Amino acid sequence: MRKRxxxxxxxxxxxxxxxxxxxxxxxGKQTGGELPFxxxxxxxxxxxxxxxxxxxxxxxxxxxxxxxxVDPGLPAAEIKISVATxxxxxxxxxxxxxxxxxxxxxxxxxxxxxxxxxNYREIKIGxxxxxxxxxxDNPLARQRRDIGAAELRQIFAxxxxxxxxxxPALPAxxxxxxxxxxxxxxxxxxxxxxxxxxxxxxxAVQVHSMPSLVSRLxxxxxxxxxxxxxxxxxxxxxxxxxxxxxxxxxxENIMNGSYPVARxxxxxxxxxxxxxxxxxxxxxxxxxxxxxxxxxxxxxxP
Numbered sequence: 001m002r003k004r005x006x007x008x009x010x011x012x013x014x015x016x017x018x019x020x021x022x023x024x025x026x027x028g029k030q031t032g033g034e035l036p037f038x039x040x041x042x043x044x045x046x047x048x049x050x051x052x053x054x055x056x057x058x059x060x061x062x063x064x065x066x067x068x069x070v071d072p073g074l075p076a077a078e079i080k081i082s083v084a085t086x087x088x089x090x091x092x093x094x095x096x097x098x099x100x101x102x103x104x105x106x107x108x109x110x111x112x113x114x115x116x117x118x119n120y121r122e123i124k125i126g127x128x129x130x131x132x133x134x135x136x137d138n139p140l141a142r143q144r145r146d147i148g149a150a151e152l153r154q155i156f157a158x159x160x161x162x163x164x165x166x167x168p169a170l171p172a173x174x175x176x177x178x179x180x181x182x183x184x185x186x187x188x189x190x191x192x193x194x195x196x197x198x199x200x201x202x203x204a205v206q207v208h209s210m211p212s213l214v215s216r217l218x219x220x221x222x223x224x225x226x227x228x229x230x231x232x233x234x235x236x237x238x239x240x241x242x243x244x245x246x247x248x249x250x251x252e253n254i255m256n257g258s259y260p261v262a263r264x265x266x267x268x269x270x271x272x273x274x275x276x277x278x279x280x281x282x283x284x285x286x287x288x289x290x291x292x293x294x295x296x297x298x299x300x301x302p
Contacts (some may be wrong), residue, residue: 041065043105044084046185047209048128048161048228049265053104053284055079059292060283070279078109081280084135085209088185090301095270101277105187105266106228106231118121125284126265127299129137129164130190130226131249132242133214138221139163139170141240148245150261152194156223158201163222177224185263186210189222190226193261214239229254230297265298 030236061081065193069076083104086094091103094114114120127133132152134141140163154160156177163170179200180186192201207213210228217225218238232239241249244260253259273281283289291299 036065037075037077037188037276038274039075039276040080040082041102041280042082042084042100043091043102043104043267044086044094044100045102046088046104046106047085048106048186048231049104050083050085051211052126052230052265052293053081054083056284056289056292057083057298059288060280061153062107062165062278067276067279071275073277074279079276083115087181087183087208088188090182095268098270101267105185105268107189107263107266109266111270113268114196117268117270119267121270121273122266122268123281123285124264124266124301125289126293126301127254128248128263128265129229129254129259130186130193130261130263131229132203132237132244133217133227133230133232134224134242135221136216136238138224138240138241140166144168144171144238145242146244146246152244153196153198154274156190156195156200156204157198158203161201161203164189165245175223176223177212178220178223179204179206180210180213180226181206181208184208184210186226186228189263191259229299233297255299 043050061079064070064079066076066078068076070079081096084100088103088107089103091100091105092109093103094100095103096116109122132147151160155166155175156179160166160175162174163171164172177200181188192261207216210231212236213225213260214227214231217223217227218235227235232241243249247253247259249259251262254262267281269277293300
């Protein structure tokens, strides 16, 4: 009797383990294996990329509505694509934790992020840059439209804290520093390209998203900050943008690498793509997707 009980226990345990292994198997088998088809795709990460992916998702959903309209081999399930922000670091972590299908990173991925995922995958969908900007009526913008990397380092490190310390002809008013929080990809890009080993001033105001940062920048005459090329373009009437050591942040200079504070727009995931995920990624890389990326102010990659 005991042997039979032990045998049944082992059999049940074996079935449970088999079920768990099947559930943790290849993500690409969602349409044909034991798992039900997953009609929703979830993106988490960069606040600069989020509006782009949201716009692409809306256009894709409005065009096809159900997955079988994308591909007759897929079920007639409603297309659901959700996007949440939190910063590039949060996007990488969400993929690692398995709480998101894709992470949105507005920076290069880190070696530890790539190493933490068993089947790391990525695709670059476009380019962005961080432009230095102030409000249009800021006195500095009236005087010049170029700034040096060394000057910027001093400003953001707090070594230059008032406008007249930058130029005696400017008002003796305190400079308001607007930066992304440390979880944002922009913070890391600016640190590497401009700050180097220098720390940001304790006076720097950390803003949780790039759209919020740019909005605050456009509303404060004493502020200076770095803004996403794509997001700043939406505020072109309110902002004055500077060249950096004589290099204009133009599309050509960003793409050819001469503008020094450029960054990629990256999607990361773990494992093989499901048929639905592949279909949406193909759409992002299509001419229709490139048009959306361009319209949102970013630079699509060929």
